[in-house]
Amino acid sequence: MSTPEPPAKASQPAPGPPQPPPSGPRTLRLEIPPSTLLRLVLLGLALWGLIRLWPVILVLVVALLIVGTLSPAVQWLESRGISRGWGIAIVFASLFTVAVLTVTLTIPSLLAQASALLEREPMARAGLADYLARYPLSTPFANWLKHLDYSASWNQVGATALSYSMRLFEVAAYGMSALFLGLYMMIDRDRLRGGLFAVVPRTHHIRLSRVLLNLETIVGAYIRGQLITCLLIGAFTFVLLTACGVKNAMALAVFAGIADVLPYVGAIMSVVPVVLVALGHSPAIAAIVLVMMLAYEEFEGRVLIPRIYGRALRLPSSVVFFALLAGGTLMGLLGALLALPVAATVMMLIEELRVELPGEQEQVADTVLRARDDLAEEEYERRTEGVAAEQAAAIAVEISVDRKKEEHQAPPPSGT
Incomplete structure (x- = not known):
């Protein structure tokens, strides 16, 4: 009995070399959804409008700075029983009076002293060059001062005077527009705030009110701090130079006050011209002025600025320097003037909106703040049921103000 043979397997062709892809051009189709195309068009239109309306946006920003600076004074008058309308009138009338008195009393003398400084500049430069020529290390700088010729630059002043005057007129017009816009915004505060709250969902009204309060605190503290520090360094420079017998003290003091608006850089800009002018009188006076100015800059940085600004601008030095550069x-x-309040506002928004940064873990303090947010939102929903947006905005601000007072009085929760 023979066993059946297994069926023979079908022969398979041996694998050959890989076949080359078919020759000829390949067609790639790029399809953009209509919604994406519409978004790109809207983004392009928004950027175009932003560029075209940039001066108007700057006017709005300056107006907001004015509102943030003057609102605490108006609120203080309101707390003394004066109506809001009269409070705004008193604040703006006082501001206008101070500006007129300042211009009337200081500008003529300032122009005269600045003219005298320009007339004495060749003699002072020659004296400084002769003094530096006595020492080998400063001899190259002395020779550069002796041969310094800027007559060619002065010849171009007449050609550019008209353009600068037109630019100055434009800046003055924008400044007046910002001032009046700030006045109208303060008068129509309730309606503007109500309109803003009307377009924002009610679940975010408490957080929006806190952002507005913090923004007003940052802007007001920054502008008032700048005014105070500039006035103080100007007064200190004027008293110091007058006591040392240095001429044209007012012009140098005004320059020091204007330069002080820039952190770090302003200190150098305010000290160097004052010391150079004092050096034209005698090296001893220049040394005294240098030591006193450096001592004041140290006092301003370590004592005055932390007390004046308080917790409004909690910025590390690295952030301050980067913001100024940007x-x-x-x-x-x-941009340098607006850099610090913008940086402080960005950090405040990150904190208030509870933005979780990639390298940061949630702390116990953050949990407590979230619980307080929930309680405040529940209270707000209960008190604003069936209330118009304008009244709801006032209630949200009231709740945020009360909570801010509680946070200042109570110790902050400690994180682990």
């Missing part, structure tokens, strides 16, 4: 690069002097 603001100055993007917008020049105006």
Whole structure:
């Protein structure tokens, strides 16, 4: 009996070399959804409008700075029983009176002293060059001062005077527009705030009111702090130079006060011209002025600024320096002036909106703050049921103010 043979396997062709892809051009189709295309068009229109309306946006920003600076004074008058309308009138009338008196009393003398400084500049430069020529290390700088010729630069002043005057007129017009816009915003505060709260969901009204309060605190503290520090260094420089017998003290003091608006850089800008002018009188007076100015800058940085600004600008030195560089690069002097409040506002928004940063873990303090937010929102929902947006905005601000007072009185929760 023979066993059946297994069926023979079908022969498979041996694998050959890989076949090359078919020759010829390949067609790639890029399809953009209509919604994406619409978003790109809207983004382009928004950027175009932002560029075209940039001066108007700057006017709005300056107006908000004015409102944030003057609102505490109006609120203080309101707490003394004066109506809001009369309080605004008193504050703006006082501001206008102070500005007129300042211009009337200081500008003529300032122009005269500045003219005298320009007339004495060749003689002072020659005296400084002769003094530096006595020492080998400063001889190259002395020779540079002796041969310094800026007559070519002065010849261009006449050609650019008209453009600068037109630019100055434009800046003055924008400044007046910002002032009047700030006045109208303070008068129509309730309606503007009600309109803003009407377009924001009610679940975010408490947080929005806290952001507005903190923003007003940051802006007001920064502007008032700048005014106070500039006035103090100007007064100190004037008294110091007058006591040392240095001429044209007012012009140098005004320059020091204006330069002090820039942190770090302003200190050097305010000290160097004052010391150079004092050096034209005698090295001893220049040394005294240098030591006193440096001592005041140290006193301002360690004592005055922390007390004046308080907790409004809680910025590390590295953030301050980076913000100044970025603001100055993007917008020049105006950008440098706005850099610090903008940086403080960004940090405040990160804190108030409870933005979780990638390298940060949630602390116990954050949990407590979230619980307080929930309680405040529940109270707000209960008190504003069936209430118009304008009244709801006032209630939200009232709740946020009360909570802010409680936070200042109670010790902050400790994180682990």
